[in-house]
Amino acid sequence: MNCAEWQNWLQMYVDGACAPAEAQRVEAHLLGCAACAASAMERMNAKHALRAAALRYTPSADFHLRIEKTVQRGRARWPWFRPSGFLWLPQLAAATAALVLIVASAALWTRHVRNEQALAELVDMHITTLASAAPVDVVSTDRHTVKPWFQGKLPFTFNLPELKDSGYKLLGGKLVYVRHSPGAQLLFELRKHQMSVFIVQQQPGNAFEGSGAQTLRERGFSAEGWNQAGLHYTVIGDAGAADIDQLAVLLRSAASQ
Amino acid sequence: MPHFASLYNFACWLTQDRVAAEDLVQETFVKALKGFSSFRQGTNFRAWIYRILRNTFLTSRAGLKAAGAISLDSEDESLAPELGQTLETPESLLLARVERETIQRALEELPVHFRELILLCDLEEMSYQEISVALDIPVGTVMSRLWRARRALRAQLADNPKASPDGGTGRAVR
Numbered sequence: 316m317n318c319a320e321w322q323n324w325l326q327m328y329v330d331g332a333c334a335p336a337e338a339q340r341v342e343a344h345l346l347g348c349a350a351c352a353a354s355a356m357e358r359m360n361a362k363h364a365l366r367a368a369a370l371r372y373t374p375s376a377d378f379h380l381r382i383e384k385t386v387q388r389g390r391a392r393w394p395w396f397r398p399s400g401f402l403w404l405p406q407l408a409a410a411t412a413a414l415v416l417i418v419a420s421a422a423l424w425t426r427h428v429r430n431e432q433a434l435a436e437l438v439d440m441h442i443t444t445l446a447s448a449a450p451v452d453v454v455s456t457d458r459h460t461v462k463p464w465f466q467g468k469l470p471f472t473f474n475l476p477e478l479k480d481s482g483y484k485l486l487g488g489k490l491v492y493v494r495h496s497p498g499a500q501l502l503f504e505l506r507k508h509q510m511s512v513f514i515v516q517q518q519p520g521n522a523f524e525g526s527g528a529q530t531l532r533e534r535g536f537s538a539e540g541w542n543q544a545g546l547h548y549t550v551i552g553d554a555g556a557a558d559i560d561q562l563a564v565l566l567r568s569a570a571s572q
Numbered sequence: 573m574p575h576f577a578s579l580y581n582f583a584c585w586l587t588q589d590r591v592a593a594e595d596l597v598q599e600t601f602v603k604a605l606k607g608f609s610s611f612r613q614g615t616n617f618r619a620w621i622y623r624i625l626r627n628t629f630l631t632s633r634a635g636l637k638a639a640g641a642i643s644l645d646s647e648d649e650s651l652a653p654e655l656g657q658t659l660e661t662p663e664s665l666l667l668a669r670v671e672r673e674t675i676q677r678a679l680e681e682l683p684v685h686f687r688e689l690i691l692l693c694d695l696e697e698m699s700y701q702e703i704s705v706a707l708d709i710p711v712g713t714v715m716s717r718l719w720r721a722r723r724a725l726r727a728q729l730a731d732n733p734k735a736s737p738d739g740g741t742g743r744a745v746r
Contacts, residue, residue, distance in 0.1 A: 326719060330693060332700045361722075365694050368675040372584035374577060378594050382576060382601055389605030443607050 316344075321351050329358040434549075438536050440491060441511040441551045444500065451487030451502050461488050461501065469497055473514050473546060476569035482506070483562055503552075503562060510552030510562060517547045539563045543570045575618055578696060579625055585691050586629050586638075588680060596632070600625040619698070619705035626688065626706060638684040678728035686721035693718055 321344060327333050328341045345352040374382075444450045453464040458475035465472070468490050478485060486502040491513065498515035537559045540549040548570070550563050579600060583593035603624050604611075611620050629635040679687060692698045692706060704711045 323715070326715065327700075330700065330718075331697075332715075362694050365675065365679075365690070365725075368672045369679060369691075369695055370676055371577075371695075372581045372590070372593070374580040374594075374597075378580075378597075379576070381594075382598060385598060385601055386605065389602065439606070447607065 318348060318350055321348070322354070325351060325355045325358060329355060329362060434538055434540075434551075436493070437511070437513050437549055437551055438534060438538070440493075440500065440513070441536070444489075444502065444511060445509060450489075451500075452489040454487040456485050456487075458485055461485060464488065465490070465499055469499060471514075471516055471546060473499065474569040474572055475501070476565035478503075478565070481561075481565060483565065505552075505554055505558055505562070508552055508554035508558065510550060510554060510559065512562070512566060513549040513551070515547050517542050517545050541567070543567060546570070575621060579621065582622065582688075582691060582696070583625060583629070585679070585687060586626075586684060587634055589634075592632075592634060596625060596629055599628050603628065616702055616705060619702040622692070622698075622702075622706035623708060627708075635684075674729065678725055681728055682721065682724055685717065686724050689714070689718045689721045690725060 321341075324333070324337070324341050324344075328338060333341060341355075345355055453461050455461050455464075458477070462473070462475050465488070475485065482505055484504045486504055486509070488499055488501040491498050491500040493513060493515050496515055496518070498513055501512040501514070503510045503512060536551055536553055537556045538549060538551045539556075539559050540547065541563065542548075548563070548566055550559050550566070552559055576597070580593060580597050583596040583600075584590060587593045587596060600621065604621050607624075611617065679690065682690070688707065689703065692703045693700075698706065700711050700714045703714045707714070709717070
């Protein structure tokens with residue numbers, strides 16, 4: 316390799332992008348090549364000089380406060396937002412304390428209120444999915460492609476219905492977290508109406524409680540939820556309640572097989 | 573809040589306007605909160621939230637204008653021969669003798685797709701992989717575009733190494 320060909324490696328070396336073995340190879344070359352050693356030194360110095368010279372803009376205290384309020388409001392509405400990182404520890408502690416309070420007072424809440432909250436969260440997730448440029452992570456109309464994609468990602472498995480001649484079309488799916496529990500979100504389409512199906516493990520508080528099926532409405536969306544074989548299913552969409560119910564029937568049938 | 577100060581700094585460099593930068597950061601956090609379910613646990617959160625900020629900027633009026641003014645044609649990922657060209661002026665010596673304000677202005681005058689690369693790599697010290705996720709471009713393109721960005725910065729400084737703050741055409745962040 317001549318010096319021109321080493322230049323690419325020098326840039327990677329200076330930017331810390333070389334694997335240990337690659338870095339050793341570059342260093343071995345630098346020991347024997349004065350031109351490349353000088354080039355690497357120049358690049359290193361330039362990088363440091365630029366970092367020292369470039370201004371760092373600092374946010375004002377007012378703006379900091381404004382964003383904190385935005386995040387607090389958002390976290391109340393989207394409680395699954397819990398990115399990791401030490402900077403979050405105070406907020407996480409506050410969130411945990413808030414969660415303890417919520418859990419403690421949950422016994423006083425009516426089942427109706429809990430269901431409405433669970434539904435509001437799932438509707439938010441459905442809306443966010445529709446607004447996304449990449450709504451699903453596994454894009455396929457084939458249930459035999461979508462279902463295996465979740466293998467190893469979820470602590471449970473589920474069946475998907477045969478949709479031939481039903482009018483419904485499977486668009487794909489992705490992994491989601493509902494109340495900190497992993498679940499599957501599947502996207503279906505019926506006459507341009509897109510519907511989300513959320514499947515999570517059945518446990519108190521993760522979605523509609525109760526053993527019976529429930530049909531609810533939230534912000535114009537129709538929803539139907541039920542428990543089956545240890546899993547909780549929720550179908551949400553802007554299609555009519557009858558269409559939502561028909562998809563629920565197909566899913567129930569598949570789940571019982 | 574994670575990466576708040578860094579995101580604000582990056583937003584200032586992108587928008588070159590503090591008010592616009594505040595709007596951009598606020599919108600970024602709102603989108604991050606709303607779309608957190610799309611974040612894959614175990615992947616890089618910093619790259620994810622920078623990507624939201626950058627995409628939000630690119631769809632803003634200022635971002636569309638900035639992105640529309642440049643061409644990414646002939647962005648070849650295999651740049652070894654070009655990288656081997658002799659540097660006419662040692663970059664560090666050039667940077668050492670120009671004034672801090674001149675470096676600021678040269679960075680501000682870089683096309684946004686070059687400026688963001690240098691900011692993420694040299695100021696934020698992101699890895700190529702992180703930059704690749706944040707900017708939604710392949711790692712090979714990160715490397716080639718980074719090299720072009722540094723070359724463009726060097727050219728800016730070589731053209732006007734001692735320009736006074738009042739004499740340049742650069743726009744200071746308002």
